């Protein structure tokens with residue numbers, strides 16, 4: 001653990017636990033288990049936390065809090081879903097106001113099962129989280145190498161957690177434009193993206209082993225339309241041509257299309273200008289649904305290839 005010159009700080013949040021798991025988390029701090037002997041400190045401030053440990057399933061009330069805490073934590077960070085409720089919704093999964101496990105809202109790195117999760121299992125989960133934290137830090141350090149060595153390649157199933165985390169970082173600025181944090185890319189879970197992966201082509205942009213961009217697409221054979229979606233670039237890498245290269249990769253993979261189609265928010269000026277520079281033209285605008293001011297602007301490009 002060369003990186004950790006200080007103790008790992010953990011933030012614990014109860015997303016709607018029955019308190020069974022919370023009691024076990026507290027047990028970890030008692031003299032019997034005494035995690036502080038490993039230097040682990042429990043903090044109440046997300047800006048100081050390295051690890052977010054969540055108990056309970058996420059409900060309508062706590063969804064926004066979970067997202068807020070997560071986005072306030074500095075990179076690199078690790079999320080530990082503790083107990084079967086945090087993992088999948090558990091016995092509350094079918095309740096009217098339950099969204100599901102924590103990964104319905106934010107990316108999860110470590111799952112600790114059990115009802116309630118045992119202190120030994122929680123400590124084991126935290127130790128796993130430390131290893132992941134170290135690897136994330138090393139990957140970020142490696143990024144300093146630069147854009148010249150960027151590789152665009154088809155993504156693999158094991159890339160999906162990293163792509164999902166990137167998607168949630170990238171779409172945050174989009175959500176801020178409309179003050180709407182309920183948009184689908186921010187709510188997508190691992191299960192959802194795995195389903196997409198079965199049906200779509202996925203590309204990743206990699207610099208020094210770290211995924212800094214991604215795009216996906218699929219061909220509607222009936223209409224001959226190649227749909228391009230979730231084109232995301234890490235905010236540190238905007239304006240360096242990554243988006244254009246990934247768009248080209250998806251279009252090439254969907255070369256059988258007669259036309260390509262994308263959509264973006266109607267006020268998302270940067271996205272609209274980007275797609276216009278890539279040859280797309282707006283052809284339809286429609287409301288997303290009740291409860292949001294956001295409208296979808298559809299853009300198309302004829303495939304002359």
Ligand code: SF4
Pocket residue numbers: 016017018019020021022055056057083084085086090091114115116117
């Ligand atoms: S996993 Fe069990 S103990 Fe933990 S919050 Fe859910 S119901 Fe309670």
